[in-house]
Amino acid sequence: MLKVKDLHAQINGKEILKGIDLEIRPGEVHAIMGPNGSGKSTLSMVLAGNPAYEVTEGTAEFNGKDLLSMPPETRSHEGLFLGFQYPVEIPGVSMVNFMRAAVNAKREYFHQPPMSATDFLKMMREKRAVVELDNKLASRSVNEGFSGGEKKRNEIFQMAVLEPKLSILDETDSGLDVDALRVVAEGVNKLKNENNATIVITHYQRLLDYIRPEFIHILYKGRIVKSGGPELALEIENRGYDWIKEEVDNQ
Amino acid sequence: MSMGALKQYIDLFREHCGLIDANSAAPLNALRPEAYRLLQDMKLPAEGDDNYENCDLEAMLAPDYGLNIARVDIDVNPQATFRCDVPMLTTSLFMLVNDTFAAAEGAVESLPEGVEAGSLRRLAIENPEVVSAYYGKLADMTNPVTALDTMLAQDGFYLRIRKGVKVDKPIQLVNILENGMPLMAVRRMLIIVEDEAEAKLLVCDHTQNPDLDFLSLETVEMFVGCNARFDYYNLEESTEKTTRISTLYLRQEAGSNVSVDGLTLFNGTTRNEYYTLFAGEDAELHLYGMGIEDASRKVSTYSRIDHAVPRCRSNEMFKYTLDDTAKGAFTGRIHVAPGAVKTEAFQSNRNLVGSNEARMTSRPELEIYNDDVKCSHGTAIGQLNEMQMFYMRTRGLDEATARLLLKQAFMADIIDRIKVDALRDRLRLMTERRFAGESSACASCARCGR
Numbered sequence: 001m002l003k004v005k006d007l008h009a010q011i012n013g014k015e016i017l018k019g020i021d022l023e024i025r026p027g028e029v030h031a032i033m034g035p036n037g038s039g040k041s042t043l044s045m046v047l048a049g050n051p052a053y054e055v056t057e058g059t060a061e062f063n064g065k066d067l068l069s070m071p072p073e074t075r076s077h078e079g080l081f082l083g084f085q086y087p088v089e090i091p092g093v094s095m096v097n098f099m100r101a102a103v104n105a106k107r108e109y110f111h112q113p114p115m116s117a118t119d120f121l122k123m124m125r126e127k128r129a130v131v132e133l134d135n136k137l138a139s140r141s142v143n144e145g146f147s148g149g150e151k152k153r154n155e156i157f158q159m160a161v162l163e164p165k166l167s168i169l170d171e172t173d174s175g176l177d178v179d180a181l182r183v184v185a186e187g188v189n190k191l192k193n194e195n196n197a198t199i200v201i202t203h204y205q206r207l208l209d210y211i212r213p214e215f216i217h218i219l220y221k222g223r224i225v226k227s228g229g230p231e232l233a234l235e236i237e238n239r240g241y242d243w244i245k246e247e248v249d250n251q
Numbered sequence: 252m253s254m255g256a257l258k259q260y261i262d263l264f265r266e267h268c269g270l271i272d273a274n275s276a277a278p279l280n281a282l283r284p285e286a287y288r289l290l291q292d293m294k295l296p297a298e299g300d301d302n303y304e305n306c307d308l309e310a311m312l313a314p315d316y317g318l319n320i321a322r323v324d325i326d327v328n329p330q331a332t333f334r335c336d337v338p339m340l341t342t343s344l345f346m347l348v349n350d351t352f353a354a355a356e357g358a359v360e361s362l363p364e365g366v367e368a369g370s371l372r373r374l375a376i377e378n379p380e381v382v383s384a385y386y387g388k389l390a391d392m393t394n395p396v397t398a399l400d401t402m403l404a405q406d407g408f409y410l411r412i413r414k415g416v417k418v419d420k421p422i423q424l425v426n427i428l429e430n431g432m433p434l435m436a437v438r439r440m441l442i443i444v445e446d447e448a449e450a451k452l453l454v455c456d457h458t459q460n461p462d463l464d465f466l467s468l469e470t471v472e473m474f475v476g477c478n479a480r481f482d483y484y485n486l487e488e489s490t491e492k493t494t495r496i497s498t499l500y501l502r503q504e505a506g507s508n509v510s511v512d513g514l515t516l517f518n519g520t521t522r523n524e525y526y527t528l529f530a531g532e533d534a535e536l537h538l539y540g541m542g543i544e545d546a547s548r549k550v551s552t553y554s555r556i557d558h559a560v561p562r563c564r565s566n567e568m569f570k571y572t573l574d575d576t577a578k579g580a581f582t583g584r585i586h587v588a589p590g591a592v593k594t595e596a597f598q599s600n601r602n603l604v605g606s607n608e609a610r611m612t613s614r615p616e617l618e619i620y621n622d623d624v625k626c627s628h629g630t631a632i633g634q635l636n637e638m639q640m641f642y643m644r645t646r647g648l649d650e651a652t653a654r655l656l657l658k659q660a661f662m663a664d665i666i667d668r669i670k671v672d673a674l675r676d677r678l679r680l681m682t683e684r685r686f687a688g689e690s691s692a693c694a695s696c697a698r699c700g701r
């Protein structure tokens with residue numbers, strides 16, 4: 001589904017990603033962990049197509065297509081979803097209008113007519129239930145004045161609406177209380193099937209207890225320096241990153 | 252001796268003052284000689300002078316437009332060509348074609364007792380004492396465009412709401428510019444809202460013919476009495492070839508509450524000036540405006556709010572978007588007199604500039620002469636937020652749609668404050684279409700080809 005090869009990227013002339021290799025197949029769940037500032041969010045931004053970042057080397061293929069040549073909206077239509085570490089507030093744009101525009105943009109991309117108002121509202125209701133998102137939030141401006149946890153729930157809600165093939169969830173667990181974490185994780189699990197895939201970026205084992213990824217990658221200084229199974233996450237939980245940093249820095 | 256653009260108007264007046272007077276009324280004619288005298292020694296401020304950023308009055312007034320001083324009937328049937336009303340808005344509808352009061356079919360009858368509306372000229376003939384008591388009493392003749400308007404204006408609109416009369420239904424005035432050749436329309440508006448009265452006036456300025464040059468010169472005098480409420484909405488939907496110079500003077504008595512909204516949806520070159528005075532305590536003013544400027548359109552706004560007495564509140568907010576090679580300017584002066592304690596004055600001017608060639612200047616000027624006040628001002632000239640754009644695009648919205656929603660959101664707080672529901676809904680739709688790049692905002696009007 002996703003094949004990333006030797007990906008280098010920079011922002012403001014500073015190289016952050018220094019050769020990322022990553023392959024994701026349908027049905028898989030991957031976790032990316034790594035110390036603060038190692039480049040996890042940068043990787044997610046670059047895959048989603050943030051124009052602020054410049055790809056200087058490497059390739060990324062998404063379902064056989066060249067991901068890096070697509071504008072962000074096409075990546076979305078093609079099935080890529082990014083759950084932001086810091087969801088953006090957009091005062092004055094209502095959630096409902098935003099989601100309607102998003103849904104209909106995708107339908108237009110696939111030459112389908114816009115969704116009828118009743119179908120749309122029905123779908124919104126169903127998807128809201130997936131993450132138990134308060135109806136009140138749906139009528140407010142996008143993320144404006146949402147609490148940290150509400151913003152994260154809202155990301156998963158949008159994911160549910162857009163039904164992506166590959167979701168990258170950047171620290172969707174941070175800022176969530178125990179109950180919210182369960183709801184969000186269950187939401188992710190409900191949306192999971194053999195045809196889609198998920199990348200969760202996280203610092204904490206507690207999310208992985210729910211989501212249970214088969215593959216764990218450690219990102220450090222812009223490279224994936226270690227990959228393994230679920231045991232790798234547990235080891236990080238117990239030992240921290242120092243041993244990995246030492247291994248890498250001594251090379 | 253005045254030179255430049257003013258000269259042609261002075262010459263015109265010298266030659267034709269008899270004809271101008273004959274086609275107007277005594278109270279209006281009475282002020283012309285003084286205007287004429289003052290104009291002879293006046294010089295138009297140059298573009299870039301204080302308070303005249305991005306506003307070139309000389310260039311705006313230089314072309315030799317025709318004037319219809321003999322009040323020849325211009326062959327337009329406004330009812331037939333004009334259907335651009337705000338749907339669902341049941342108003343009392345009045346019309347001015349160019350500067351002549353035209354039609355009011357059924358409008359007068361629809362007004363409650365105690366409301367007079369119609370032709371300023373007619374009223375000045377029938378009831379000269381009333382007009383003389385107010386006409387020119389607020390307008391500042393040292394302002395060249397006001398002197399010019401006073402020298403040339405022959406007709407216009409008159410609205411008077413008698414003491415204690417409350418008019419629920421919005422009153423609507425539609426000003427139409429339409430002619431077979433370039434034309435200058437000189438208009439005057441006199442609005443008197445007496446003590447405890449309440450009304451809403453919506454003024455829509457339209458240009459019917461997009462291919463011809465028009466100049467619209469307008470002076471509005473607005474008197475709002477004690478504890479009266481008045482909402483004034485002025486919507487400009489003209490053309491790129493329309494030049495507009497509008498000057499509004501407002502005097503508010505104690506306890507009054509006034510909203511003035513200057514909405515520039517389509518324009519060419521626009522100059523709006525607002526001069527407001529709190530003459531009685533405990534009065535409140537909301538002065539709002541917005542402009543959507545693209546192509547080579549220009550908008551320049553000057554406002555002066557005078558807090559002359561204690562305990563008044565003013566809330567001012569202007570928002571503009573500028574794209575392509577559009578130019579804009581906002582100057583907002585707030586003057587708080589030494590004795591005007593407990594004044595509250597808030598001002599905000601925010602602008603979105605969407606291209607490298609577009610220009611905006613913003614100048615807050617707060618002069619506060621006592622300590623017992625709450626005043627604030629904020630000004631911002633910025634671009635659309637990149638992160639918001641990106642966020643929207645990751646959800647599948649293309650750049651154009653994302654930009655559209657963000658611009659719409661930017662204007663939302665101006666539009667949301669409009670208290671006439673039908674106008675608010677309509678304006679929301681029109682700005683959306685406008686930002687979407689549709690050549691005309693109004694699908695229901697003859698000009699837009701329906």
Ligand SMILES: Nc1ncnc2c1ncn2[C@@H]1O[C@H](COP(=O)(O)OP(=O)(O)OP(=O)(O)O)[C@@H](O)[C@H]1O
Nearest residue numbers: 011012014016035036037038039040041042043085
């Ligand atoms: N606009 C920018 N200009 C310069 N450096 C930047 C910019 N944005 C990010 N960086 C740097 O890139 C590096 C990687 O940041 P990134 O946000 O990808 O880290 P992260 O792994 O997601 O960290 P965290 O776990 O704290 O979320 C950091 O050193 C950061 O300071």
Ligand SMILES: [Mg+2]
Nearest residue numbers: 040041042085
């Ligand atoms: Mg991060």
